[in-house]
Amino acid sequence: MDSLLSEMDFETLGSGEFLASPDAVRNVIGNDKVYVLDVRTDVEASHLQYPFAMHIPLDALPRRVEEVPDDRMVIVFAGTPFQAAVGYYYLRQAGLDEVKTYVAGSEALATALKPSPLYLNQ
Amino acid sequence: MLDIDAPLRSLTPHAVFHGDSHISPELGAMAFWKDYVFWLDVRTPEEKDHGRFSYAYSVPLNDLSSINLIPPAQSYVIPFSGSTFRTGVAWFWLNAMGYQRVFALPSPIEKMLVKLDVAALRERGIQFGCCSEKVLGEQARPITNKESNMTKIHEVMQELDFEYLGAGKHAVTERDFLGMVHDKNVFFLDVRTDEELGCSSYPWAYHIPLHQLPGRIEELPKDKLIVPFCSSVFRASITWAWLKGKGFEQVKTLIIGTETIATLLKPASLFAMGNSLSTPVSRSTYSKTPQCCAAR
Numbered sequence: 001m002d003s004l005l006s007e008m009d010f011e012t013l014g015s016g017e018f019l020a021s022p023d024a025v026r027n028v029i030g031n032d033k034v035y036v037l038d039v040r041t042d043v044e045a046s047h048l049q050y051p052f053a054m055h056i057p058l059d060a061l062p063r064r065v066e067e068v069p070d071d072r073m074v075i076v077f078a079g080t081p082f083q084a085a086v087g088y089y090y091l092r093q094a095g096l097d098e099v100k101t102y103v104a105g106s107e108a109l110a111t112a113l114k115p116s117p118l119y120l121n122q
Numbered sequence: 123m124l125d126i127d128a129p130l131r132s133l134t135p136h137a138v139f140h141g142d143s144h145i146s147p148e149l150g151a152m153a154f155w156k157d158y159v160f161w162l163d164v165r166t167p168e169e170k171d172h173g174r175f176s177y178a179y180s181v182p183l184n185d186l187s188s189i190n191l192i193p194p195a196q197s198y199v200i201p202f203s204g205s206t207f208r209t210g211v212a213w214f215w216l217n218a219m220g221y222q223r224v225f226a227l228p229s230p231i232e233k234m235l236v237k238l239d240v241a242a243l244r245e246r247g248i249q250f251g252c253c254s255e256k257v258l259g260e261q262a263r264p265i266t267n268k269e270s271n272m273t274k275i276h277e278v279m280q281e282l283d284f285e286y287l288g289a290g291k292h293a294v295t296e297r298d299f300l301g302m303v304h305d306k307n308v309f310f311l312d313v314r315t316d317e318e319l320g321c322s323s324y325p326w327a328y329h330i331p332l333h334q335l336p337g338r339i340e341e342l343p344k345d346k347l348i349v350p351f352c353s354s355v356f357r358a359s360i361t362w363a364w365l366k367g368k369g370f371e372q373v374k375t376l377i378i379g380t381e382t383i384a385t386l387l388k389p390a391s392l393f394a395m396g397n398s399l400s401t402p403v404s405r406s407t408y409s410k411t412p413q414c415c416a417a418r
């Protein structure tokens with residue numbers, strides 16, 4: 001836990017290597033090498049679903065962490081940056097190395113998933 | 123000849139993804155001063171009292187169905203207004219009437235104006251107001267017997283005056299949205315493409331892609347308030363006009379985009395709505411695995 005925090009110096013945070021942008025999320029849709037993990041609550045997921053992501057709510061993550069693959073890059077995603085960051089920290093602590101956090105919020109993702117940006121994916 | 127199904131059928135996924143119905147503010151600015159481009163201002167006279175666009179040809183939305191515009195051959199007509207809803211309805215009407223080369227400017231006109239290269243315009247001796255010399259013909263449009271079964275949409279269009287629009291009778295806003303998600307008397311109609319649905323889907327909505335609506339009209343309830351929505355507001359507005367034209371009395375457009383919907387579907391606002399909200403009314407018909415959902 002301590003070593004995880006000690007990684008987070010100015011240089012690493014500044015380079016944004018923990019982060020995934022809305023465009024990055026859009027670009028990995030359909031890419032089997034990247035696992036998008038949706039850690040929103042069940043209530044949120046019952047209102048808005050992201051079929052390209054695997055949904056494991058934060059409160060279920062400790063007992064379901066085995067489901068998250070350790071041989072692929074994982075992007076932790078939620079409606080708010082806070083939830084995603086907590087998910088990130090938990091996965092790193094659980095021993096997963098290649099983890100990125102989506103911190104832009106679901107509004108920016110909604111923009112990225114409109115027809116013209118999606119068209120750029122093809 | 124009026125064909126109110128034609129605008130919907132033309133918005134195939136291909137057209138939607140290529141943005142065939144739209145003109146961007148950037149492109150609009152480039153085409154601004156061309157004499158084969160007609161800017162059609164469909165705002166109300168009340169709004170025009172507060173700001174005129176002298177380069178645009180003005181026809182209030184509620185008068186649009188009473189006249190025949192006569193654009194010169196090979197010219198482009200670009201409807202715009204203060205809101206995507208009205209621009210969408212104008213686009214719908216012009217396409218239903220069979221006008222060619224109609225492109226909506228769904229964003230506010232100001233977004234285009236700021237992109238105008240004022241220095242370049244001055245170099246050409248062009249100033250605001252120059253375009254008033256362009257002639258866009260206009261004549262009264264008699265409603266023919268042939269169309270008598272289509273007069274509904276004409277009546278609907280005539281209603282869209284300052285008072286109607288100002289009172290927001292046509293719209294569901296951010297304020298009302300969440301409560302309606304849990305209202306069994308409301309039928310949310312998602313008119314986005316299958317591809318968009320494969321990336322984000324709404325269990326409280328019934329999905330019919332816009333271009334399929336004319337063939338699937340019997341799936342829509344007559345006894346509920348129908349609320350069409352899309353990723354922005356443009357396609358939803360077209361759906362509104364079409365449904366009203368088909369005789370559906372209770373229709374309101376959701377005038378927020380998916381960004382605002384995303385904000386409203388976060389814990390804070392869902393929680394504020396009360397604790398019984400974990401199960402929105404399920405109207406979803408989408409069961410097959412979406413295309414972009416990789417095998418997981």
